[in-house]
Amino acid sequence: MYSTTSGLILAFHGCDEKTRDEVIASPTKSVKPSTNVYDWLGHGAYYWENDPVRALEWAKFLKEKPPKNTKNIINAPSVLGAVIDLGYCFDLLRRENLSILKEFYDNLAKTIEAESLPHNRKIRGSNDALLRDLDCWAINEYHKFREKTGLRPFDSVRGAFWEGNDLYPEAGFKEKSHIQVCIRNTNCVKGYFIPRIEDLGFPAV
Numbered sequence: 310m311y312s313t314t315s316g317l318i319l320a321f322h323g324c325d326e327k328t329r330d331e332v333i334a335s336p337t338k339s340v341k342p343s344t345n346v347y348d349w350l351g352h353g354a355y356y357w358e359n360d361p362v363r364a365l366e367w368a369k370f371l372k373e374k375p376p377k378n379t380k381n382i383i384n385a386p387s388v389l390g391a392v393i394d395l396g397y398c399f400d401l402l403r404r405e406n407l408s409i410l411k412e413f414y415d416n417l418a419k420t421i422e423a424e425s426l427p428h429n430r431k432i433r434g435s436n437d438a439l440l441r442d443l444d445c446w447a448i449n450e451y452h453k454f455r456e457k458t459g460l461r462p463f464d465s466v467r468g469a470f471w472e473g474n475d476l477y478p479e480a481g482f483k484e485k486s487h488i489q490v491c492i493r494n495t496n497c498v499k500g501y502f503i504p505r506i507e508d509l510g511f512p513a514v
Contacts, residue, residue: 314395317499320356320490323368326385332501339495340389347440350466350491351448356391358488361504364388390502396464396494413454414447437472464494
């Protein structure tokens with residue numbers, strides 16, 4: 310009943326400047342969906358909710374450490390803004406959806422040999438599981454289950470992540486905490502824009 314999220318959000322995608330300009334210039338282009346086995350929220354087009362700074366940090370990171378075999382080379386890190394209606398959203402900030410995903414995983418895992426299950430993985434130099442093979446697999450399998458059983462497909466997936474070092478000693482906050490949205494239905498995106506530089510001559514709004 311509450312899976313359809315009301316209202317619009319602003320979200321930001323870190324990319325190369327050329328990609329940003331191509332999407333802005335064409336009404337038929339959009340952010341390409343990611344189909345990596347380690348995507349945090351399953352397959353789809355990824356955005357940082359209300360956080361252009363984090364999106365730019367990500368683009369800079371990809372320039373310095375591009376994934377193996379990637380075709381999306383970043384030469385000039387940039388940010389693409391988007392106005393998004395999440396539509397019918399599998400929102401993992403909501404308790405009932407977390408329970409649904411857990412129950413689905415528990416039932417599915419019983420049918421699979423334990424050694425065959427994927428695992429979330431850390432990369433060298435990080436304490437965070439940045440490669441989310443298990444989460445990606447579980448969410449994608451849930452989408453497939455809904456499709457097979459005739460349930461309404463989700464337009465988007467949303468999740469919160471606590472990432473990075475403690476903000477300060479004993480803090481309950483992390484340096485890179487953020488909310489990500491994964492868009493599965495391109496029509497959720499109502500428009501793209503280039504984020505403006507704040508005019509310091511006026512109060513922030």
